[in-house]
Amino acid sequence: MFRQYIGWKFVLASIAVLIIVTTIWFVSNLTRKIQDEERKKVATWVEANRELLKSGPDANLNLAVEIVTNNTTIPLILTDKQGRILDSRNLDSLRIAQNPGYLQEQLQAFKKQHPPFAVEAGHQQYNYVYYGDSLILRQIRYYPYIQLGVVTLFIALVLFALSSTNRATQNQVWVGLAKETAHQLGTPLSSMEAWLEILRENEANTMMVTELAKDVDRLKLITDRFSKIGSVPKLEERDVLEQIENMTAYIRKRAPQKVRFSVHSAEKELPVMISPPLFDWVVENLLKNALDAMEGSGHIDINIDNHPTFVTIDISDSGKGIPKMHFEKVFKPGFSTKKRGWGLGLSLAKRIIEEYHKGRLFVKSSEINKGTTFRILLRK
Structure with missing residues (x-):
């Protein structure tokens, strides 16, 4: 398409x-x-x-x-x-x-x-x-310029209509895919929860049940995220520092040991209206992209700044960087520099921040072989 x-x-x-x-x-x-x-x-x-x-x-x-x-x-x-x-x-x-x-x-x-x-x-x-x-x-001499204006306006309207149609079709595909994924995950999750209850009856399975329960909870969270795509999420007042700390801790446990994480903020608490599961999805996606860009070693810095009307969250890595010509392309559906994946992560992240949270997500800066900084801007 x-x-x-x-x-x-x-x-x-x-x-x-x-x-x-x-x-x-x-x-x-x-x-x-x-x-x-x-x-x-x-x-x-x-x-x-x-x-x-x-x-x-x-x-x-x-x-x-x-x-x-x-x-x-x-x-x-x-x-x-x-x-x-x-x-x-x-x-x-x-x-x-x-x-x-x-x-x-x-x-x-x-x-x-x-x-x-x-x-x-x-x-x-x-x-x-x-x-x-x-x-x-x-009048005849000026006619080509008038016609040029009319044709330009016509072409602009047609391109706008095609762009709107294309965007609407993409939205329908994303929403349909997300909801179908959530629906398909629902049935095996119910079955897994039932098996966990059976396993809990035997005390010898305590350690195994604990770990399996974490994975089931994780799958439930993913299902909840997918189910919220396409519908207007309910925004809640949450401490954005705590949300980012929790997600960073989750990713740190699963990252290579040579990758260092650090979170910086002058505030001790910073309440912002967000949809917790969707916002966590965005932060997780950006952190995973940073890990992929560093290929096993480096550092990830998260700087959170409080402004009078908005909050900025800068996620910086020391990875391979992004060419300036690709600053906008990385958010296009299907664009990916990785050998695997659909190239939808950043596109969905941008949609979540800009359409649902009325904020902004963009590449703040990047240098080849030095690293990239993504900025999330959230209105208070």
């Missing part, structure tokens, strides 16, 4: 690029054609004005007058040889009245857009006609 999602992103991006390139090419050709047509119209308008100026009293000037009066779209400015403005057409009369410098600004813009036409004014004197682009031409 993830590859299919990436494939759809590539297809949509390719279609968007094709649409934009085709549109820009088409609009560029159309713009050149309209510019040529407008230059011809201005040339015809200038020629019609020449006819009006040099014609006699009996000349038939109907065509020339019609050409001159029919230009209602192309803005024009007439100047003398010294650049003084003599007349203008098809410009905003209201802005001309309100802003004395408006015509001069337009004249400078027209000079940059097109070369002028010379109009004979008598006695070898010439006036000059400057013209700008019509409103239609300006």
Whole structure:
């Protein structure tokens, strides 16, 4: 499904690029054609004005007058040889009245857009006609940028919809897998508890029963954790220091002897609203990842800091580190650098902290062959 999602992103991006390139090419050709047509119209308008100026009293000037009066779209400015403005057409009369410098600004813009036409004014004197682009031409020129915005918005909405659908599907898979696992563990656990009661009847089995009871309790805890995935957990006020100390002690007993654990905090007690079994799951997952990264020797430091509105828990190891480009990827489902495992541990841990506890879980820092620090941020 993830590859299919990436494939759809590539297809949509390719279609968007094709649409934009085709549109820009088409609009560029159309713009050149309209510019040529407008230059011809201005040339015809200038020629019609020449006819009006040099014609006699009996000349038939109907065509020339019609050409001159029919230009209602192309803005024009007439100047003398010294650049003084003599007349203008098809410009905003209201802005001309309100802003004395408006015509001069337009004249400078027209000079940059097109070369002028010379109009004979008598006695070898010439006036000059400057013209700008019509409103239609300006709209066509901006059309590709408008279309680019529309296509970008469309692609963004489609990708957001695909991402939301993909995330919802992943959530359904996780929830279904977790609840099915809890359900499947329930039956053998019930049977194991019954066998423990039978074994307790014989005092010779006391030591064996004690150890088996610990494993059964552990399996019950795991079942409880899985059963809570997908439902809103009940948050309780607990001392986060005690929770972390207990989980660290549990992992320390099962870690290699060359691994040193240390927990640091300036507080003696730090109450925070958490779901104990799920929070323990997150800490356990981070500690196990740290052990895997160190490969049998090193140290794990847990620093807990109290802030006015939140609590931070930094879990640092002296392991092989994580490349910076993978800081976000380590939380993606299926991503794993280990030879075994599904790559769901950190993804579920992030979900537990951010969705259920409304906190944050992220890679605070990491250096190759020096270690990594994960930070849990919990709101008070």
